[in-house]
Amino acid sequence: MPGDARGESAAEKTKAVETPEGTFTIRLTSDNLGSIYPGMIRYTVEVLHGTETVYTYAINSYESAPRGSLFDTRKAAEIVFARLAHDVVSRPGAYTRPRVFTRPLPGTGTVDVVILQGSPRRFGNSAKIASWCDDEATQAGLSSRVFFLQEMDIRPCVGCYVCYDYGYCPVEDDMPLVIRALEAALVLVVCTPVYTGTVPAPLKAVMDRCQWLHAREKVLGSEVNARGFLVAVAGRRGTEPFVCVTRVVDAFMRNLGIRPALPVLIGDLDRARDVETIEGAEDNVRAASRAVLAPRDEG
Ligand SMILES: Cc1cc2nc3c(=O)[nH]c(=O)nc-3n(C[C@H](O)[C@H](O)[C@H](O)COP(=O)(O)O)c2cc1C
Known part of the structure; x- marks a missing residue:
């Protein structure tokens, strides 16, 4: 329920209603979520039957467009209050x-190591690298799963900010599988090619949709404790192709409180074509994976 893990809600309005079914209370409260985003306020309208909450509606000030919006957040909450x-x-x-x-996350599907494979190519370089990381996880005695994002139904974030109301995302697709897995993971590995300087669209969609996970942390107090690791491949040689991709993946991980290890970046694939033919690439990926997968004292 909104507000649970994040301190006191301010009481704005209460109305008691006597009915043949007993006494109901309609309650409007506000939460200052300024510690999450500047100026964010969430209004929650609840119906209580006796002391039990039977209905909850929440809306926050980031749901409305900044200018020219047809509704004011508080006004909307008051209309809902009156209607209820x-x-x-x-x-x-x-x-x-x-x-x-609320939309419950799947009850199963957790693993120690979550590998997000960002390339649309099922048998391309990123997929091969993902299989090396997967293999290292198995050898380390950890359970793992490679998510082939291109093959999942994951739509882009619509920027509705509803996840900050209830801690769930209203977009209906496969994303709950990823959220559930990330929440329980010890390690997150991102394997991706560089596409136009950054990551391919399906991986970007997943990263944006993980705002839901950020909201769950902020609204519900749930935590992501994973360590993070990026392996990226690019057609061109040198460090330049990786400038944006490393920043984007770093921002994604840090937003969730995931500590990223040093990335492994493999270029020159326009020439080499196959990452297996690049000397030392597999050894580097495997060694870096082992370092991230090794259990450690977080104290
Ligand atoms: C649409 C598209 C955009 C790309 N953009 C870049 C780029 O900006 N810089 C670069 O060095 N390589 C770029 N590449 C090359 C890929 O990063 C490279 O071929 C990589 O090895 C593909 O990895 P995969 O086999 O895992 O799909 C691009 C490839 C495609 C298909």
């Missing part, structure tokens, strides 16, 4: 059982 007060009087029977607005 009216509805509870009209049909109290509809509010005697809780209606929970």
Whole structure:
């Protein structure tokens, strides 16, 4: 429920309603989420049947467009408050059982090592590197899973900020599998080619959608404790192709509180074509994986 893990909510408005089904309370509270984003305020309207919360509606000030918006956040919350007060009087029977607005994450699918494979090429260089990391995880006695992002139904973030209301994302697709896996992982490995200076679109979509994970951390107090590791490949040689990709993946990991290890960057693939033919590449990836996978004292 909103506000649970993040301190006190300020009471804005309360209305008690007597009905044949008993006493209901409609309550409007606000939470200052300025510690997450500047000026972010969340309003929550709840219906309580006796002391039990049976309905929750939340809206935050980042959901509206900055200018020219048709609604003001507080106004919207007040309209919902008034409508709920009216509805509870009209049909109290509809509010005697809780209606929970949340989308539970899958109960299964957790592993020690999550490998996000960003290339659309099933048998390309990033996929090969992902298999080396996967193999190192197995050899280290850890469970692992490679997510082939191109093959999943994961849509881009729509910037609705609803995840900061309830701690879940309203977009219906395969993303809960990734969120669940990341929340439980010890290690996150990102294997990706450089595409136009940064990562391919499916991986970028996943990184943006992980704002949901950021919201879960901030709103629900859940934690991501993984260590992070990037392996990137590029067609051109030198360090220049990797300037943006390393920054983007670094920002993605740090936003979630994931500590990134030094990345392994392998260029010149326009010439070499196959990463297996680049001398020392496999050894470097495997050695760096082993270093990240090794258990450590986090104290
Ligand atoms: C759409 C597209 C954009 C690319 N952009 C870059 C780039 O900006 N810089 C670069 O060095 N290589 C670029 N490449 C080359 C890939 O990074 C390279 O071929 C890589 O080895 C592909 O990895 P994969 O086999 O894992 O798919 C691009 C390739 C494609 C298909």
